[in-house]
Amino acid sequence: MKTIAIAMQKGGVGKSTLTRSLAVAATESGLNVLALDMDAQQSTSQWASRRSAELPLVRFVTEIELPKVLKQAEEAGCDLVLIDTPPARSTEAPAAVEFADLVLVPCSPDIEAYEQLPRTERLARTTGKPAVAVLTLAQPNSRTEEEIAREIFQKLKLAMAPAVIHRFKVHRDASREGLSAQEMEPDSKAAQEIAALWDWVCAQLQMGTSAPVHKKKRIKG
Numbered sequence: 001m002k003t004i005a006i007a008m009q010k011g012g013v014g015k016s017t018l019t020r021s022l023a024v025a026a027t028e029s030g031l032n033v034l035a036l037d038m039d040a041q042q043s044t045s046q047w048a049s050r051r052s053a054e055l056p057l058v059r060f061v062t063e064i065e066l067p068k069v070l071k072q073a074e075e076a077g078c079d080l081v082l083i084d085t086p087p088a089r090s091t092e093a094p095a096a097v098e099f100a101d102l103v104l105v106p107c108s109p110d111i112e113a114y115e116q117l118p119r120t121e122r123l124a125r126t127t128g129k130p131a132v133a134v135l136t137l138a139q140p141n142s143r144t145e146e147e148i149a150r151e152i153f154q155k156l157k158l159a160m161a162p163a164v165i166h167r168f169k170v171h172r173d174a175s176r177e178g179l180s181a182q183e184m185e186p187d188s189k190a191a192q193e194i195a196a197l198w199d200w201v202c203a204q205l206q207m208g209t210s211a212p213v214h215k216k217k218r219i220k221g
């Protein structure tokens with residue numbers, strides 16, 4: 001079982017949206033997926049309750065419950081756990097990072113997000129966990145934001161995921177329906193970006209080839 005923590009102190013950078021999109025991508029590629037919501041806002045849990053499909057499984061957990069829930073997930077044959085964490089300084093994000101094989105750090109191309117980035121980078125560095133920045137909410141058809149972000153990540157010695165998640169309305173529309181962008185508009189650019197990021201994550205964690213494919217059905221809303 002692999003565990004991915006999605007962490008970034010800055011609020012509203014797309015942590016929860018990314019957690020759900022990757023959880024759906026992993027489910028569609030046949031993995032047993034558990035998405036854990038550690039944010040008291042419970043936006044990922046609420047997304048799950050708006051959802052008609054049963055998978056991916058989503059559960060709210062506290063920091064105290066986390067070790068036990070991860071152990072249970074592993075024993076139950078879970079392939080991948082994605083942990084959505086709250087913004088701001090919290091005890092949840094460090095707990096999630098401690099158990100993670102990979103830390104994804106979503107970051108929008110805003111000064112406020114860049115200013116918060118060192119704190120999240122430090123959190124991953126002190127635990128020795130591999131951390132990768134994911135540029136989110138970027139302006140479509142503009143490479144300038146991507147170039148600036150790359151420089152900022154480089155200065156922090158933070159690797160950057162090759163797939164950039166641009167700002168597309170379908171992410172918001174899908175959230176309302178309890179879906180992810182790739183379920184709502186499978187042929188969209190947004191869906192392609194999620195697929196590219198998921199492929200890259202799979203390669204990083206050496207997942208995807210060994211897991212049994214038991215579910216390939218696309219979920220309709």
Ligand SMILES: Nc1ncnc2c1ncn2[C@@H]1O[C@H](COP(=O)(O)OP(=O)(O)OP(=O)(O)O)[C@@H](O)[C@H]1O
Pocket residue numbers: 010011012013014015016017018039041043085086087136137138165166167168169170171172175
């Ligand atoms: N790539 C995107 N394109 C357009 N809208 C997006 C994108 N990613 C996220 N959003 C929207 O931006 C808002 C914030 O996203 P989200 O809730 O995922 O951020 P967050 O980092 O989890 O926020 P918080 O820190 O409050 O938990 C939501 O309304 C979401 O639908």
Ligand SMILES: [Mg+2]
Pocket residue numbers: 015016017039043084085086
């Ligand atoms: Mg969130």
